[in-house]
Amino acid sequence: MAKSKAPAKTPADGENKPIRHLYLIDGSGYLFRAYHALPPMNRPDGTPINAVFGFCRMLVADLLDNPEIDHIAMILDAGSVTFRNKIYDKYKANRPDPPEDLIPQFPLIREAARAFNVTVCELEGYEADDLIATYARLALEAGGTCTIVSSDKDLMQLVRPGVELMDPIKKIKLGPEAVFEKFGVTPDKVVDVQALAGDSTDNVPGAPGIGIKTAAQLINEYGSLETLLERTKEIKQPKRRESLENNAELIRISKQLVSLRDDVPAPADPDSFDKRRPDPNVLLPWLEQQGFRTLLQRFTSELGEATAPVAPTSAPEPVKKAEPTAVPAASASKKPNRDFTTADYELIQDVKLLDEWIAEATRAGTVAFDCETDGLDSNNAGLVGVSLALLEGPWGDVNSTRRRAAYLPLMHRTPGGAVQGALDLLGDGGDRDAGKLLDGQIPLETAIARLKPLLEDPAVLKVGQNIKYDMAVFRRHGIEIGPVDDTMLISFVLDAGKNNHGMDELAELHLGQKTIKFSDVAGSGAKQVTFDKVPLDKARDYAAEDADVTMQLWARLKPRLVPERVTSMYETIERPLIPVLLSMESAGIKVDAVKLKGLSADFEKRLAELEGEIHKIAGREFNVGSPKQLGEILFDEQKLPGGKRNKNGSWATDASVLEDLAAQGHPLPVKILEHRQLAKLKGTYTDALMRQVDAKTGRVHTSYHMTGAATGRLASTDPNLQNIPVRSEEGRKIRQAFIAEAGHKLLSADYSQIELRLLAHVADIPALKEAFARGDDIHAITASEMFGVPVKGMDPLMRRRAKAINFGIIYGISAFGLANQLGIGQQEAKEYIGRYFERYPGIRDYMERTKDFARKHGYVLTPFGRKIHLRFIHDKSQGMRAFAERAAINAPLQGGAADIIKRAMIRLPGALTAAKLKAKMLLQVHDELLFEVPEKELDKTRDVARKIMESAASLTVPLVVEAGVGQNWAEAH
DNA sequence: TGGTTCACG
DNA sequence: GACGTACGTGAACCAG
Structure with missing residues (x-):
């Protein structure tokens, strides 16, 4: 007997409204997806909660907030035994148990749906998929449409006009094209393909030796599974023919297993799934119990305080965890000014409005801006338009502020011109393609002249996302933007290692906002156009959103700098480095x-x-x-x-x-x-x-990415000039092709053993510190201490092994890794490590301290206060934890070295100018700086570089810089 | 697009 | 007792 668990609707809602658009959430599928997509989180009482959190975030941001959705329900499996087990007893027999920290979340998802007043449906003897199929049919018959929120491929057979699938994490709608991509057939033939190909995860047998590709080919050729099975004799390939002939029965059973039933007794009328306001008395206490603070805040202001709170249902036995981690409240979705939409974005098409904006921005004192260009190469891309955004009201209080955003188009053209941008070799921004300038745009020169005072106004803070790019573009128009803030860098000093720092990701994470994708306005693949060919209305939505999001991110992230103690990292290292890198990028190397x-x-x-x-x-x-x-x-x-x-x-x-x-x-x-x-x-x-x-x-001209490496190192791309060969003879020939301008030489200055010096400093190892102070050969000293042999006349093999161990320590040593590196047995490697720690117990202590710190705080610190988060330090997989521990040991050393060279780079341009030297800093390769120096200034420049670099940090060990000079990079290094 | 390989520190 | 391992990157190429 089927049993219905659909709750009665609240009387206050009145009559059910008929369905226009029904959303069906595949509850358990969603839970699995959210579980794997989100890092572990725990409720204040320790119960794991990540999957439920993901579910709630989706529910609120994508469904409840979406006015197009009028009917919604969550469908669940009622039990593990269904009619399919009668057809085939091994169905889903080899399903592994779910992860242990997911199990307690299953009941919570029911609670969540109930708290948000979303109907939950399940039916004993049938799978959730059958119910979904049935409700999809009912919705269509009632003249409505249906979206199934699931990424389960088994549901693809239901896709048809009016029924679509939506991936709950990626938020992608999956239509017939996606189905064809996955199965090679139209949705109505999916079951035939599945029956033939089988499915190992559900233990559906199918025809042995036939996978999805072959199955699709056969079905497309013969039209249907039945026709195929009738005409197997016509198949030429002997293996395929036999497989089909011998397994006809199994294939028919498979088809029954994979076919969803759309005629099961529906436990509730779909009209009763109408979207209802959550009851504050149920929702608010529940949100509080889960520790979802931002959601709680939002719904308290939306629904009002609870008048007669209903205590949340008793929690299941929490899983014991050694180190419960807090739920990141800041990452919950929250949309300030929810009545503000892209429709409010302004288009600036006359000078009067531009002047008004400039006046407003000047009065506000802080403005977000972003420029749109026709390419990605900041040295050549042409300016196409500028967007501006303001947040007016009490500083940083996103709820009582007013948002404004506008786009100023400048160089949009009619489509149909030659492809240009990256291919543009003239770079004159003039008549390089056939497209004509669109009307309704302020002349570029005029706009630049108006914007210049604002962008250079010392009393107005310009906020950008990766502002180095915008600064490069404007520099070529004679504007030196300042002062600036960069949301990408603010995010980096706060959250390095936790998440990446691209705008789209930050918008999603901190604002719960999906941004318009570039490909949505400019197309993708071969049909992609440059931004100057995008029509103005689309361009406005995309571009103004960039500035709008940047402004909101700034309001959200900047206030975190001080309490999270990364202000000086941001203000004295990352932000001042922007103009330095900018100059290096635009200088380039010959x-x-x-x-x-x-x-x-x-x-x-x-x-x-x-x-x-x-x-x-x-x-x-x-x-x-x-x-x-x-x-x-x-x-x-x-x-x-x-x-x-x-x-x-x-x-x-x-x-x-x-x-x-x-x-x-x-x-x-x-x-x-x-x-x-x-x-x-x-x-x-x-x-x-x-x-x-x-x-x-x-x-x-390379491009340096400031947030690419979590440790604080720079990354170089297009081209990567940080991995030019040097180790092999053949490879060094390539370095010889990097040369100095006539009358100049290249000067290379690199830190000697900087990470080992940092290790000696932070771990406080007297023997190593003294050796560095004396200027001894550190690897030889290590070998001597480990193997008890004098440094003089030492076997080079011993020194080599000691060197490998010293490096191994920096990487968070393991016997396996050392054995691999040295080509020795793991036993022997283990013995070396033991001997090393015996000789330097302080290093082992340091390693343990660092791991403990990482476990306790979730991050480690460099000696200069850079934070590097270790995302996997509490992962349930031993392998992942070990990985995070090694990274934790390495990060302060690699990151500390990065801090030091960055400090030197910031001081160098000024020091060179002060010494009246014309040398240019061209490249940074982690511990090396490369300069192009007028021949007459070589000695002086070398002295200045060495002095600045060696004094960039004051440690308990000396910093030593080695410098070399040559006509090319191979000679100089 | 993901996996493999290899260039650098 | 088995498992998977040195840390951090970016680019080219192949295969699906």
Whole structure:
């Protein structure tokens, strides 16, 4: 017998309204999805809550707040035994148990739905999917439409006009196209494909040897499963034919298993699913119990205080956790000024309105702005428009403020012009393409002239998201923007390691707002247009939103700096670094294109030779660049010993494997290694670098990302100039192509052993500190202390091993890693580590202290106060925790070194100017700075650089900088 | 798009 | 007792 659990509607709601659009939430599917998507969180009483939190966030932000939704219900499985078990007893038999910290959340999702006054439906003997199918049908028959909130592929068979699927985490609507992408057939044929292909997670057998690809092909060819089974004789491939002929019955059973029933007895009339206001007496106490503070705040102001609070149902036995973590209240969704929408964004098309905005911004004292361009390269992209946003009212109080945002289009053009932007070599911003300037735009020169006083006004703070980019664009129009704040950097100093710092992610996280995607306004793939071709109305929505979101993020994040003790990290390191990096990026470095071309030709010739030799030894032709084909040659065909497989089952062919084989005297791996090295050099460096040379300057301009690495290191892209080869002879030839301008030389200054020095400092190891103070060879000293041999006349092998251990310590040593590095047994490695800790017990103490700190606080600190969060420090997987612990040990050292060189970089431009030197800082490679120096100023510049770098921090060990000079980077380094 | 490999500190 | 492992990046290439 079916039993209904649909709650009665509250009398106050009156009559049910008929369905227009029904939302059906696949409750357990959603819970699993949210569980895996969100980091562990706990309720104040310790109960794990992440999946429920994700569920509530979705429910509020996407469903209850969406006025288009009038009917909504959550569907659940009533039990584990259904009619399908009668058809096939092994159905879903090998489902693993859910994770233990998910189990207590199952009952909570029922509570959550009840608290928000959302109907819960379940039906014994049937799965939630059958109920969903049935309600989808009922909705259609009632003349309405239906959205199923689930990412379960089994529900794809229900997609049809009026019924769509929505991924609850990605918020993507899945229509027939998505179904076709997944199953290769239209939605009505999905069950046929599933019946043939089977499903290992649900233990649906299907036809052995036939997967989704083959199944789709067969169904599309024969039209339906039944026709196919009748005409199996026509199938040419013997294996397929046999599989189908021998398993016809099993396939029919499979079809019954995967077909959803849309005729089950519905426990409640779908008209009764109408969206209802939550009852404050139920919702508020429940939210409080879960610790969802922002939601509580919001609903208290929306619904009013509870008048007769109903105590939340008793909580299940909480899972005991060693270190309960707080629910991040700030990440809950919250939308200030909910009546403010994109429709309120303004379009500035005349000078009068622009002047008004500028006056308003000047009066407000803080303005968010963002510029839109026709490319991504900040050195060349042309300015297309500017957006501005204001937040007026009490500082930082998002609830009692008024939002305003506007877009000022400047260089939008009619579509149909030649593709340009990145390909633009003239860079003049003029008549470089066929598109004509659109009407209704203030002339660029006029707008620039009006904006300049605002953007340079020392009394107006300009807030940007990755403002380095905007500063670069405006600099080329003669505007030096300042003073500035950067929400990306504020987020970085607050939350490095917790989340990334792109605007879309921050908007979602802190404002609960999904931003308009660039591809929504500009298209995607080959059809994508540059922003100047986007129509003004769309451009306004997209661009004004950027400034609007930036302003709100600033109001949300900036007040956290002081209480979370990262103000000085932001104000003395990250923010002042912006203009320094900007100058380095726009300076670029000269490369010798002729030299690169020659190298490329050399490499190409040698590669062709090697390829011939390799094919000869292998006995056949194959793609040497394909690890898959190579693995098959080496281990399946040549039957070489010692094949390892990587996690997806294919043969591993990385350098360490090939080196092992080479050491055993096999000729093929030797050639492959050489081929790999040259292919890398040619593909990644010579050829790619030539393409990156800027036509205007004849130099390459990298772009530095300030928030790419959680430790505080910079990252370099387009091109990455932080991984130019240096370790191999062939590779160094590429460095030779980085050259100085005529009359100049390159000066390279790098910190010696900076991370080990920091280790000696923070762990406070007298023996190491003294060795550094004396200027001793630190690896030799370590070897001497460990193995009890004098430094003089030491076996180089011992020094090498000590060096590997010193590095290992920095990385959070493990016996496995050290053994791998040194090519010794794990036992031996373990013994070395033991001996090291015996000699330097302070280092072991430091490592333990650091791990404890990370476990207690969820982050670690560099000596300069940079915070690095360890997201996985309490993960339930031992492997993930160990990973986080090693990262915790490494982060203060790597991050501390990053702090030091950043401090030096900030001081250097001023110091050079003060010494009347014209040297330019060009590149930073983590512990090295590269300068281009007029030949006559070499000595002075070297002295200044060394002095500033060595005094960038005062530690209990000296900082030592080694400098070199040359015509090219290889010589200087 | 994800996995593999390899360049750097 | 088994498992998966050195820390931090970005780019090219292959395969699906």
